[in-house]
Amino acid sequence: MEEKKSKVILHGMWASTYSKRVEIALKLKGISYEYVEEDLKNKTESLIQLNPVLKKIPLLVHDGKPVADTQVILDYIDETWKNSPRFYPEDPYERAQVRFWVSYINQQEMTVSCCKVFEVMGRVMLQEGEAQAKSVEEARERFRVLEEGLKKHFPNKTIRGNDDVGLLDIIIIASFGVYKAVHEAIGVEIIDPVNTPTLYNWIEQLQQLPVIKEVEVPHDRLVTFLQKCRQEHLQQAANA
């Protein structure tokens, strides 16, 4: 008897940390999928048709049904493929804590994403001089709050294998795993063993996992891309 195979397609973009979150989630669950690289300046017809309201990546298409919005996709994956690792703890209160810190990282705009430009890390990347210095201070403050929160609510963090990985881990490694490239591109260090030891160690542990190494973006390629974004933006601002 033939087993009905699920058809999963991910529309993503190689430099997007949001797209990366979904890729990591799919690989952790052992889900085979087809990847469609989107050029954000020239989106495919199918992306526009399947995600007409937002027209954004990442977009997951499962057996023809589109699921949009990164967090909605991650929850959908965990609820549809119930194998290990489960992205959330069992207890509703613990689940609420995970959601809170994921929300903090998202709201406080601590990631550099090519898709949005007003995020604090985005501002750090796209500004210079005094404006950049101010944004750097803001960024440091947000990372300080995150560092305190992680230390307090998730003490003794140990990641030995895929089964220890949950939603917060996925968000942390996808968003901050590229910190070395970001530091190089903007010339400022935000994550390091002295100022953010909990976060630094958390990332180091996750980076050892084979599944994470599989989706790693080449450092130099990302640095070049981020520097290009920065130069383009500064030029536009100067000409305005």
Place this chain on the structure above:
Amino acid sequence: MSEEKVVVLNFWPSMFGARVIMALEEKDIKFEYKEEDVFGDKTDLLLQSNPVHKKIPVLIHNGKPVCESNIILEYIDEVWNNDKTLRLLPSDPYEKAKCRFWADLIDKKVFDAGRRTWTKKGKEQEEAKREFIETLKVLETELGEKFYFGGNETISVVDLVLISYYPWFHTWETIGDFSLEDHTPKLMDWVRRCLARPPISKSLPDRLKILGRVSQIIKVHEFFYGY
């Protein structure tokens, strides 16, 4: 056996607080309401319960705080989940994903465009009005022929999230000088159906009170948003 103790910290005009209260009422969960003066002195309870953001709403369940309205709604639905209780999210993962998508979209688009219809002037105000009406039209299409966003039998988080903005519609319409009846009459029918549900009508702040407060704020040229 100790009793379940539920406390809600809120600020009366907040659409984020309103949806938490409606959820508790719809699920028939007893709770104690505490008003926070968010522009005056925040209570120690609020500062301790939400030290990171110091914002309302906060749900405190048997002494343990849960923050952020949409996180609170998920929590409420997960904890009070027996067969007899109304479910705010469907059990099918795809239907649930659609609910979460729309709830999220409403907060992203309605909040911001709505705020700009009363805080901005001229071209920016016109743009905000256009965006707000456009978003409601998209939502009207999504509602289609259904009684509620949750279906014909039941409401869902999407209904609660959108109706929580209703008391603010009157303010935005008045200051922006437009009427939603002209643009999205079917959605206004949905509004009336929601308001016919006591858990919703008794939990929403008075729209005239909100207009009064906003008018005062405009008068003294203060640019902050109450929530």
